[in-house]
Amino acid sequence: MHLVTAEEMRRLDRHTIDTIGLPALVLMENAGRAIAEAALALSAQLELRGGPARWLVLAGKGNNGGDGLVAARHLCEAGAETAVVYAEPPERLTGDAAVQRDALARFGIAASVCAPGAIDWRAYDGVIDALLGTGTRGAPREPYASLIREANASGLPIVAADIPSGLDADTGAVHEPCIRADRTVALAFRKRGLALHPGREVAGDVSVAPIGIPAWLAETYGVRAFHLDEAAVRKRLGIDPSLPRRTDTHKGTYGHVLVAAGSLPMAGAGLLCVRAALRAGCGLATWAVPARLAEPLLGRVPEAMLAPLADGGRGDWAAVPAEALAALCTGRSALVLGPGLGRFEGDSAWLRRVWEATAGVVPPVAADAGTAAAQAGDTPGAAAAAHAAAATTTADAACAASVAAQAGDTIGAAAITHAAAATARATTAADAASAASAPARAAANRSPKPLPLVLDADALNMLADADDFAGWVKRPAGAPAVLTPHPGEMARLLRCTVPEVQRDRIGAARSYAEKHGVYVVLKGAGTVIATPAGIAYVNSTGNAGMATGGSGDVLAGIIGSLLAQGWDAEKAAAFGVWWHGRAGDRAAEARMTTASLMAGDIADYL
Numbered sequence: 001m002h003l004v005t006a007e008e009m010r011r012l013d014r015h016t017i018d019t020i021g022l023p024a025l026v027l028m029e030n031a032g033r034a035i036a037e038a039a040l041a042l043s044a045q046l047e048l049r050g051g052p053a054r055w056l057v058l059a060g061k062g063n064n065g066g067d068g069l070v071a072a073r074h075l076c077e078a079g080a081e082t083a084v085v086y087a088e089p090p091e092r093l094t095g096d097a098a099v100q101r102d103a104l105a106r107f108g109i110a111a112s113v114c115a116p117g118a119i120d121w122r123a124y125d126g127v128i129d130a131l132l133g134t135g136t137r138g139a140p141r142e143p144y145a146s147l148i149r150e151a152n153a154s155g156l157p158i159v160a161a162d163i164p165s166g167l168d169a170d171t172g173a174v175h176e177p178c179i180r181a182d183r184t185v186a187l188a189f190r191k192r193g194l195a196l197h198p199g200r201e202v203a204g205d206v207s208v209a210p211i212g213i214p215a216w217l218a219e220t221y222g223v224r225a226f227h228l229d230e231a232a233v234r235k236r237l238g239i240d241p242s243l244p245r246r247t248d249t250h251k252g253t254y255g256h257v258l259v260a261a262g263s264l265p266m267a268g269a270g271l272l273c274v275r276a277a278l279r280a281g282c283g284l285a286t287w288a289v290p291a292r293l294a295e296p297l298l299g300r301v302p303e304a305m306l307a308p309l310a311d312g313g314r315g316d317w318a319a320v321p322a323e324a325l326a327a328l329c330t331g332r333s334a335l336v337l338g339p340g341l342g343r344f345e346g347d348s349a350w351l352r353r354v355w356e357a358t359a360g361v362v363p364p365v366a367a368d369a370g371t372a373a374a375q376a377g378d379t380p381g382a383a384a385a386a387h388a389a390a391a392t393t394t395a396d397a398a399c400a401a402s403v404a405a406q407a408g409d410t411i412g413a414a415a416i417t418h419a420a421a422a423t424a425r426a427t428t429a430a431d432a433a434s435a436a437s438a439p440a441r442a443a444a445n446r447s448p449k450p451l452p453l454v455l456d457a458d459a460l461n462m463l464a465d466a467d468d469f470a471g472w473v474k475r476p477a478g479a480p481a482v483l484t485p486h487p488g489e490m491a492r493l494l495r496c497t498v499p500e501v502q503r504d505r506i507g508a509a510r511s512y513a514e515k516h517g518v519y520v521v522l523k524g525a526g527t528v529i530a531t532p533a534g535i536a537y538v539n540s541t542g543n544a545g546m547a548t549g550g551s552g553d554v555l556a557g558i559i560g561s562l563l564a565q566g567w568d569a570e571k572a573a574a575f576g577v578w579w580h581g582r583a584g585d586r587a588a589e590a591r592m593t594t595a596s597l598m599a600g601d602i603a604d605y606l
């Protein structure tokens with residue numbers, strides 16, 4: 001479950017040897033035996049020409065090579081034909097690897113020293129790659145490089161010891177050349193590079209073999225990166241993926257998500273997001289859209305409520321006051337903001353107002369709008385009243401009234417219609433506010449209840465353009481922010497390049513999460529989830545069919561829905577990502593090819 005770096009692995013090794021007192025040779029023996037067992041399991045699947053499987057062990061001069069020599073012994077004992085090729089003259093082996101070299105010689109196993117081009121690969125059924133492990137620095141040098149190229153070209157199945165030789169154990173970077181394994185037996189712990197792309201592709205099926213280093217030691221040593229598979233979902237996150245429900249519950253039990261998404265021409269982003277939110281189990285979903293979109297979208301997701309926000313007839317968010325959206329949050333349990341939002345003048349400041357309102361702060365501007373909002377008596381109506389204040393046309397004000405009416409706030413609706421008339425005449429908040437009643441004004445100025453926030457797509461671009469994000473109000477407990485950038489958006493947030501993000505995905509996501517106190521979901525193959533406390537997960541589900549427009553909108557809806565259901569952000573983000581990928585895998589299985597996957601399919605397979 002843990003993902004370790006080479007350095008962390010070294011510390012765990014040392015503790016086991018020095019403090020627990022297990023000799024390194026014992027660990028190596030266990031490692032080699034596990035590798036042999038994996039090879040033997042693979043032998044059972046090979047079409048062998050009559051006799052026993054013939055294995056070639058490629059051994060480097062470090063401890064990885066030592067593991068390979070132990071494996072050779074166990075293969076031989078199990079009846080396989082086994083030969084060893086040393087990458088370097090065996091005299092260069094030292095320490096435990098040298099012990100294994102001598103034992104191997106006495107065992108009578110054939111061994112030779114590598115001479116490029118001299119291996120007859122047709123004489124073998126499979127290869128054990130024990131050339132380079134966690135002690136590798138940089139790209140494989142000769143003769144390792146030639147051996148790796150030849151092994152790959154042989155077409156034989158390859159079992160890698162610990163990591164495929166040529167893989168960077170920490171980052172998943174694949175050097176040239178690098179072994180392309182069918183199986184990798186990770187020793188004691190899965191190295192990060194086996195979970196991160198492109199390393200994951202060259203590792204084949206990965207299993208983790210216990211070799212005597214206790215799993216709890218990883219906690220003691222503060223390893224805080226995890227491989228996000230079903231076992232981690234169940235054991236670490238404590239989630240049963242079937243999401244059982246108590247019988248005695250109702251829609252109010254499962255939260256109310258507000259999705260603010262979609263504009264011309266990207267209304268579909270909102271559609272996907274809100275559908276996914278409903279499929280992810282929230283009790284209620286409201287979809288806030290620029291008013292011009294409302295009519296064509298009516299009935300497209302019959303299960304969701306539509307909240308048209310006055311937009312001056314433009315079909316985008318530029319004319320929608322942040323306060324109108326913020327006030328709509330009242331009574332909702334999470335806000336998803338961003339898919340298909342578009343960009344507009346002053347949008348970073350607009351986002352900041354939504355951020356602060358959802359963090360429980362009344363921005364100064366809201367005081368003005370709030371006076372108008374007071375017309376609505378109280379909250380859902382306040383959204384509409386804020387509109388009324390900002391509305392420059394009677395049509396917009398009428399739209400504001402409809403928001404209030406939809407929220408069941410008839411007094412507010414009436415008040416707004418009233419305000420609308422004033423607004424249409426005067427077009428200023430002050431005029432619209434002139435008839436406000438004192439109790440209602442007090443209600444409008446009250447701090448809004450904080451709520452969790454998911455920021456995706458253009459909301460992230462708005463954030464990236466805000467020079468002052470570090471100074472924005474910190475979010476209170478219970479109202480976390482989850483950011484879901486793809487690598488391009490992550491690069492904009494970090495003000496670096498996409499290759500820099502991709503070179504160290506865990507580092508990129510973690511540094512931003514820790515610095516800003518937010519949860520970061522860095523999307524793409526092997527999505528990384530990072531928490532403000534520095535915990536990171538690397539997702540194991542999903543497929544390249546999900547590289548299609550709208551997949552991210554579905555993810556934002558899922559996470560928002562889980563947050564609305566009261567999940568804490570770490571669980572909502574991590575499980576949301578795992579579930580999204582799992583649904584993508586199920587959807588892909590149901591089709592001829594992953595290529596035909598569409599984002600809507602992912603929502604359907606949740």
Ligand SMILES: NC(=O)C1=CN([C@@H]2O[C@H](COP(=O)(O)OP(=O)(O)OC[C@H]3O[C@@H](n4cnc5c(N)ncnc54)[C@H](OP(=O)(O)O)[C@@H]3O)[C@@H](O)[C@H]2O)[C@@H](O)CC1
Binds near residue numbers: 064131134137144162
């Ligand atoms: N107790 C333990 O520690 C346990 C460890 N275990 C196993 O040990 C592995 C780690 O072993 P390790 O640290 O000896 O390093 P390893 O990966 O074998 O390679 C180092 C050698 O390669 C060389 N080399 C480096 N870079 C190179 C390059 N680019 N191209 C070519 N050569 C290069 C380097 O030579 P140098 O450059 O220093 O001259 C050095 O000789 C680990 O993955 C696991 O399998 C398990 O048995 C459990 C117990």
Ligand SMILES: Nc1ncnc2c1ncn2[C@@H]1O[C@H](COP(=O)(O)OP(=O)(O)O)[C@@H](O)[C@H]1O
Binds near residue numbers: 526542580
């Ligand atoms: N090769 C892949 N393997 C696994 N998941 C992928 C792959 N490509 C894309 N995805 C997932 O699909 C989603 C795409 O999101 P995003 O790039 O925001 O798309 P969009 O903006 O079109 O919705 C992310 O959750 C991402 O992790």
Ligand SMILES: [K+]
Binds near residue numbers: 131162163164165
């Ligand atoms: K290896």
